[in-house]
Amino acid sequence: MARLEGRRQAPTIKVVAAAAGVSTATVSRVFSRPHLLRESTVAHVTEIARELGYRPSHTARALSTGRLGMIAVVVPDIANPFFPPVIRAAQAHAGAGGVSTVVGDTDEDPAKELDLLAELERRTDGVVLVSSRLPEEQVREIAARGHPLVLVNRDVRGVPRILVDSAPGIREAVDHLAGLGHRHLAYISGPAGSWSDEQRRVALRARCAELGITATVLRPHRPEHDEGRAAAAEVLATGATAAIAFDDGLAQGVLAGMAESGVAVPAEISIVGCDDILAATTYPPLTTVHGRGGEAGRLAVELLMELVERPGGERDRRVLLPSHLVTRSSSAPAPAAPAAPRR
Amino acid sequence: MARLEGRRQAPTIKVVAAAAGVSTATVSRVFSRPHLLRESTVAHVTEIARELGYRPSHTARALSTGRLGMIAVVVPDIANPFFPPVIRAAQAHAGAGGVSTVVGDTDEDPAKELDLLAELERRTDGVVLVSSRLPEEQVREIAARGHPLVLVNRDVRGVPRILVDSAPGIREAVDHLAGLGHRHLAYISGPAGSWSDEQRRVALRARCAELGITATVLRPHRPEHDEGRAAAAEVLATGATAAIAFDDGLAQGVLAGMAESGVAVPAEISIVGCDDILAATTYPPLTTVHGRGGEAGRLAVELLMELVERPGGERDRRVLLPSHLVTRSSSAPAPAAPAAPRR
DNA sequence: TTGTACGCGTTATCAC
DNA sequence: GTGATAACGCGTACAA
Numbered sequence A, B: 001m002a003r004l005e006g007r008r009q010a011p012t013i014k015v016v017a018a019a020a021g022v023s024t025a026t027v028s029r030v031f032s033r034p035h036l037l038r039e040s041t042v043a044h045v046t047e048i049a050r051e052l053g054y055r056p057s058h059t060a061r062a063l064s065t066g067r068l069g070m071i072a073v074v075v076p077d078i079a080n081p082f083f084p085p086v087i088r089a090a091q092a093h094a095g096a097g098g099v100s101t102v103v104g105d106t107d108e109d110p111a112k113e114l115d116l117l118a119e120l121e122r123r124t125d126g127v128v129l130v131s132s133r134l135p136e137e138q139v140r141e142i143a144a145r146g147h148p149l150v151l152v153n154r155d156v157r158g159v160p161r162i163l164v165d166s167a168p169g170i171r172e173a174v175d176h177l178a179g180l181g182h183r184h185l186a187y188i189s190g191p192a193g194s195w196s197d198e199q200r201r202v203a204l205r206a207r208c209a210e211l212g213i214t215a216t217v218l219r220p221h222r223p224e225h226d227e228g229r230a231a232a233a234e235v236l237a238t239g240a241t242a243a244i245a246f247d248d249g250l251a252q253g254v255l256a257g258m259a260e261s262g263v264a265v266p267a268e269i270s271i272v273g274c275d276d277i278l279a280a281t282t283y284p285p286l287t288t289v290h291g292r293g294g295e296a297g298r299l300a301v302e303l304l305m306e307l308v309e310r311p312g313g314e315r316d317r318r319v320l321l322p323s324h325l326v327t328r329s330s331s332a333p334a335p336a337a338p339a340a341p342r343r
Numbered sequence C: 001t002t003g004t005a006c007g008c009g010t011t012a013t014c015a016c
Numbered sequence D: 001g002t003g004a005t006a007a008c009g010c011g012t013a014c015a016a
Helices: A013-020 A024-032 A039-052 A058-065 A083-096 A110-123 A136-144 A166-179 A195-211 A225-238 A248-261 A293-309 B013-020 B024-032 B039-052 B058-065 B083-096 B110-123 B136-144 B166-179 B195-211 B225-238 B248-261 B293-309
Strands: A070-075 A100-105 A126-130 A149-152 A161-165 A184-188 A214-217 A242-245 A270-275 A287-290 A318-322 A324-326 B070-075 B100-105 B126-130 B149-152 B161-165 B184-188 B214-218 B242-245 B270-275 B287-290 B318-322 B324-326
Touching: A013 A024, A013 A039, A024 A039, A058 B058, A070 A083, A070 A110, A070 A293, A083 A100, A083 A126, A083 A293, A083 B100, A100 A110, A100 B083, A100 B100, A110 A126, A110 A136, A126 A293, A136 A149, A149 A293, A161 A166, A161 A195, A161 A293, A166 A195, A166 A242, A166 A270, A166 A287, A166 A318, A166 A324, A184 A195, A184 A225, A184 A248, A195 A214, A225 A242, A225 A248, A242 A248, A248 A270, A293 A318, B013 B024, B013 B039, B024 B039, B070 B083, B070 B110, B070 B293, B083 B100, B083 B126, B083 B293, B100 B110, B110 B126, B110 B136, B126 B293, B136 B149, B149 B293, B161 B166, B161 B195, B161 B293, B166 B195, B166 B242, B166 B270, B166 B287, B166 B318, B166 B324, B184 B195, B184 B225, B184 B248, B195 B214, B214 B225, B225 B242, B225 B248, B242 B248, B248 B270, B293 B318
Parallel strands: A070 A100, A070 A126, A126 A149, A149 A161, A161 A318, A184 A214, A184 A242, A242 A270, A270 A287, B070 B100, B070 B126, B126 B149, B149 B161, B161 B318, B184 B214, B184 B242, B242 B270, B270 B287
Antiparallel strands: A287 A324, B287 B324
16 A cells, blocks of 8 residues: 555666666666677667666665765855856756756855865765855865865865956956046955955055056955945045945945935946946946856866866866956946035 | 875774674664663763764665655756745755755756756655746646655645745735825736746736726736846836836846936835845835745745655645735835836 | 676664 | 664676
8 A cells, every 4th residue: 555655666777687688787887887888788778777767876876986976066155146157057067977066055154164064075076165264274174184175266275276366357447447537446345354355455456556546445344235335435435436346246235325325326436346246237237347157166166076086186276267347337437526425 | 005195984884883892783773763772872882983983874874764864955046036045944944954955956947947856856855846947737747756845936736835925915015005195006027927926916906906096017027137127118108106026136127227217216106026035235225025935945844854754744735925015115105197217 | 798796884674 | 772684776896
């Protein structure tokens, strides 16, 4: 009675072997190393297997080979629009190689990140760790455990990593604004200690210095909308005619803050974001530095797969992905005078 | 030589048994059904296991029990802000039960959804399928395969499902707008064939009829920003003084469209969204119907776990989650006359 | 080229 | 309460 309700048992290698009149070893080889077999054998067994709906069990295979056929992508916040593209690209690339992907969300919490990584090490063949919030030493310890690991946007020596290089994009942004006649830029900093933030800040200062224009760096901000809204006033207070924000979320907040203050963007002030995660969903559409998250995800998986294949491989690969500026409508020629709040 | 490079082998149940002077069966019981053992035995073995850093192998356990200790949450688009909260809640709830969660992204593609589900059935103990894009019959077929399945926001008879009931929130929205003096509302439809869209449309029409106010239903729209921007003109053309959009993304687009046309929100027209996924990140902050995604995710996992435990359980559970209105700043008293584009 | 037999780490069954 | 041992489904030396 219970038998009738239960779903049809998946056929095992044994029944396929029996049905095909070969040994289980042969069936196994058909699915793992078919080149070792005579073509006709492969064809025959494949056909029988297809009829029976046989698929090798991941679990049993894993127990035998030690390979799970699964990798993980760990991000700090699945709701942050920067990450979905990297996840998606990773999934696609891994899937093409017959490997499944699980995504982990650490909720921006280093403790959770630690636990999650420990768990995922036991569930996967390797992990891509994106924008880790862990102190460098911890990252190093984790890498030392030997489980294949690739970092994205985290620059830790001795650990394979893919880095989006914001500098070129920032330089382009500064050049773009300077070309529009802006002589004083504000930079709205992101989280203190963020690798990306430091990179952006430094690049901006350097480029401004080269062009002989003024750069004012505002205090660190959490990369959130509210903070951006608040930052609008800070920007206005500097007298800058253009601002570059650490990321698009922040920039979008600034846009809202400007609207609340009655300051027109881009007529009275130009705003530039980073990451290009909001596409054209802001008003006005945001000029921004494209983050290349998708490419980073793909490359990370590629590198990870290599490590999984050859655990003895290169341990200190460092791939840099140059960013570039995407010009939309939130930047325009500098106004005659800096804007002031109207309401 | 290779031995030195490789990472330390994880200890197996055997070495723990030997070290503790008990049988492997006892060690196994310590980790799965400790209540069958004498307390002192449990304590002793636990201690030894801790010292050795032993953790039972998921793989071996799975092979033996048929339970993977893993469930899946499948969504159409991980980048759509409606889903992260349901994923997160699901992860949290499953994790509390010692079950890992993998998230699948179908990229809004029914074919991919089908493949992904097939793969995940073999990798998990059950799946939560959120906002499936599959035709009802296919959903039914999949459910019939017997792998534990719970639907979210998809109403298929005979398949356990959690549904966010938009009707109460929509009614509140209509009442809210009517209370502000609006006598003509527009509804900006979502994807044709969407369960949620139909529900919202019907509820809106019904409530408007009850209150004796006019409702104009616009054509179906993909729930994207661009479509919303385009829809702004359509709304203006109806002469309505307020519009309710299928979701927040669409509503945000309408906001942008209105800004482009020089129509002030909410002074000249009120805009209401659905799902509450943008929080207060729009300008002006959006009045919207809260979607309760988190609760839906939690409940879905709860139900799924039940199904995994007792495969013979109730097959036709249908849980309805009433929504409600969140009032922000995109709605205000009706203007004297409908707005017209200014630019 | 194919088959035999064993091992992978755990749980279930059945003794004791 | 605890132990011995046979599964679980597959990969792979080794033999043929």
